[in-house]
Amino acid sequence: MNDTLNATQEMAGIPDPGVRVVIAAIVIFVLAVTVLLLYARMQELDKK
Amino acid sequence: MAHDSWLNDRLRYRTTLELLARKLVPQHRHSFWYFFGGLSFFFFVIQIVTGMLLLVYYSPTPETAHESVSFLMTQVPYGWLIRSVHGWSANLMIGCVLVHLVSTFFMKAYRRPRESMWVTGVVLLFLVMGFGFTGYLLPWDTVSYFATQIGTEIPRSIPVIGSLAVKLIRGGDYIAADSLRRMFALHVVILPLISIILVAFHLILNQVHGSSVPLRTNANGPGIPFYPNYLFRDLIAWTIALGAAVILALLLPVSLGPKAEPMASAPGGIRPEWYFLSLYETLRLLPGEILGMNTEMLVNVGVGIATLVLLLVPFLDRRAHRGEPSPVYTWIGIFTILYIGVSTTLAYLT
Numbered sequence A: 001m002n003d004t005l006n007a008t009q010e011m012a013g014i015p016d017p018g019v020r021v022v023i024a025a026i027v028i029f030v031l032a033v034t035v036l037l038l039y040a041r042m043q044e045l046d047k048k
Numbered sequence B: 001m002a003h004d005s006w007l008n009d010r011l012r013y014r015t016t017l018e019l020l021a022r023k024l025v026p027q028h029r030h031s032f033w034y035f036f037g038g039l040s041f042f043f044f045v046i047q048i049v050t051g052m053l054l055l056v057y058y059s060p061t062p063e064t065a066h067e068s069v070s071f072l073m074t075q076v077p078y079g080w081l082i083r084s085v086h087g088w089s090a091n092l093m094i095g096c097v098l099v100h101l102v103s104t105f106f107m108k109a110y111r112r113p114r115e116s117m118w119v120t121g122v123v124l125l126f127l128v129m130g131f132g133f134t135g136y137l138l139p140w141d142t143v144s145y146f147a148t149q150i151g152t153e154i155p156r157s158i159p160v161i162g163s164l165a166v167k168l169i170r171g172g173d174y175i176a177a178d179s180l181r182r183m184f185a186l187h188v189v190i191l192p193l194i195s196i197i198l199v200a201f202h203l204i205l206n207q208v209h210g211s212s213v214p215l216r217t218n219a220n221g222p223g224i225p226f227y228p229n230y231l232f233r234d235l236i237a238w239t240i241a242l243g244a245a246v247i248l249a250l251l252l253p254v255s256l257g258p259k260a261e262p263m264a265s266a267p268g269g270i271r272p273e274w275y276f277l278s279l280y281e282t283l284r285l286l287p288g289e290i291l292g293m294n295t296e297m298l299v300n301v302g303v304g305i306a307t308l309v310l311l312l313v314p315f316l317d318r319r320a321h322r323g324e325p326s327p328v329y330t331w332i333g334i335f336t337i338l339y340i341g342v343s344t345t346l347a348y349l350t
Helices: A002-011 A017-047 B002-011 B013-022 B031-055 B065-074 B079-106 B115-136 B142-151 B162-170 B177-209 B226-251 B274-285 B295-316 B327-349
Strands: none
Touching: A017 B226, B002 B013, B013 B226, B031 B079, B031 B177, B031 B226, B065 B079, B079 B115, B079 B226, B079 B274, B079 B327, B115 B142, B115 B177, B115 B274, B115 B295, B162 B177, B274 B295, B274 B327
C-alpha cells in the first residue's frame, strides 16, 4: 500500500518522503530561531 | 530618523500605531483563547497569498482544470507544496475560527456591546466553510466531482426553494462546466470580497470595544498594550502556526486523484470534509422518513433554525446581556459540542 501511495505521490509531483523530511527539518530550524528572537524582543518590551 | 519622518508626514502611520498602543488586551487565566482570533486572521492571509499563486496556473474549465492542477504539481517548482499549504491552511483556518467562536460563546463575549462582533463572526464561520465547499470541486478529480454532486443535492429537500437552490448552485441540473465556473467565481472573487469587508468590520469593532473579560474573572491590571507588546505574542503564535501548516503540508501532502469522468458511476466511500461530517452522519443515521416527513427536509429546516439561533444568541441570552451568568446557554453549548464530536467520530469510524 505504501508503494502505491509513493507511486501516486511521485506522479503528482510530490518528492519522496526523505526529501520532504529534510525540508521539514530546515523549516523547523528557521521558524524556531524566529520564535526565539521574537520571544527575546517581547521580553525586552515587557520590561520597559 | 529622516526617512521615518518623511514617511510619517505622508502616511500618518504613527497615528494608527498610537491608536493600537492605546488598545489594552486584558490579561487573565482565559487570555490564551484570544490568540485564536488572530490565528484565524493569519490563516486567512495565508489563503489569500497561496490562492493567488495557485490562480496563476489554474484554468476553470472541465477540460483544463485537472490538467492545470497536474501541471502546477509536476512542472512548477514547489507547486505541490503551495497547493498543500493552501489545503492544510484552509483546514487549520476553519479549526481556528471554530475554536474562536466556541471560546467566545463560553466566555459570553457576545454580550453587550459586542453583539455585532458575534454576528459578523458567525457569518465569517459560514463563509470559511463556503470557501471549503467551493474550493473542493476546483481540481476536478473523481472524488471532488462526486462529493460535490452529493453535497449540492442536500438543499433539494428544502420546502419551496429546494430545487431552485440546487439549480442555482450547480448552474444546471448536473455538475458540469457552469458549476465549475460558479464555484470558481465564488471561491476566488465573491466569497473573498465579502470576507475581507466583514473581517475589516470585525477588526474595527474589536479596536473600538476591546477584548471582553469573561464574567466572574479577575483581570490582572488594566492589560497590556496591543502595540507593541501583544503584537509580539501574536507574531510568535503566527510563526508557530505557519510552521504547523508547512510541516503538515510536507509530511501529509495534498494529492491529486484521477480526472473526473462525469459519465462513470460514483466511487464508494465518498465523504465530505471533516467540518461537514456531523451533518453527514446525522443524515446517514436517521431513517428516510420521520412521522411521514422527509428526513433530509427536516434536517435542512433544523440546520436553518440552528443557524438563526446561533446568530441571535446575544439577543436571546438576556442574563448575559445584563452581565449575569447564564448556565442554560453554557449547557446548550456543551451538549452541542458533545453531539458534534460524537457524530464526527462515528462518521470517521464507520
